[in-house]
Amino acid sequence: MIAYAEHQFALERREDDGFTYREILQGLIxxxxxxxxxxSLEEELTAIPFPGAASDIWSFFNELHVTRGNTGFGPSAITWSEMRAWSELRQIRLTSWECEVIHALDVAYLTSIATRKGSGGGES
Structure with missing residues (x-):
């Protein structure tokens, strides 16, 4: 799941021309x-298949991801209290394992943002 997410975050990286790496690959294809x-280009685009058994967790992460705040220097981490509030609001009981995976996905996303900033790429 984490490898899939890291691959997706890399594909969403905006290049200096404003296009995402995914859009560039799709245009080249x-x-x-x-x-x-x-x-070869198609394989690069779909290098890591979606782990279907984890689709609920990926969906949960994305719901939390789109509501994340911003510190002014970049996106904020998804906090444990935000996960709990989301869980209560949606009436979905997350297991501790699911919370840990969502947290790991969030760390992977924030790392991808930090890497982009460090390499001169923009934030998406």
Whole structure:
């Protein structure tokens, strides 16, 4: 799940031209005439398959992710109290294991943002 998320966060990285890496790959695939090169680009786009058994956790993370705050220097972490409030509001009882996975996904996202800023890339 974490490897899938890291791959997705990398694909959503905005390049200096304003396009995400995913959009760039999709454009290259669309215009590519060489079948081998096209296959290579498609594999890069879908390198890590979605772990279907974890779709609920991915969905929970994304619901929390879109409501996260911002410190002025970048996105805030999803706090344990926010997870609890979301869980109560949605009437979904998260197990401690699910909370840990959501936290790990959040750390992966925040790390991807920090990496982008460090390499000169913009935030998405």
């Amino acid at each position: 669309k215009r590519c005439k060489d079948p081998e090169k096209r296959l």
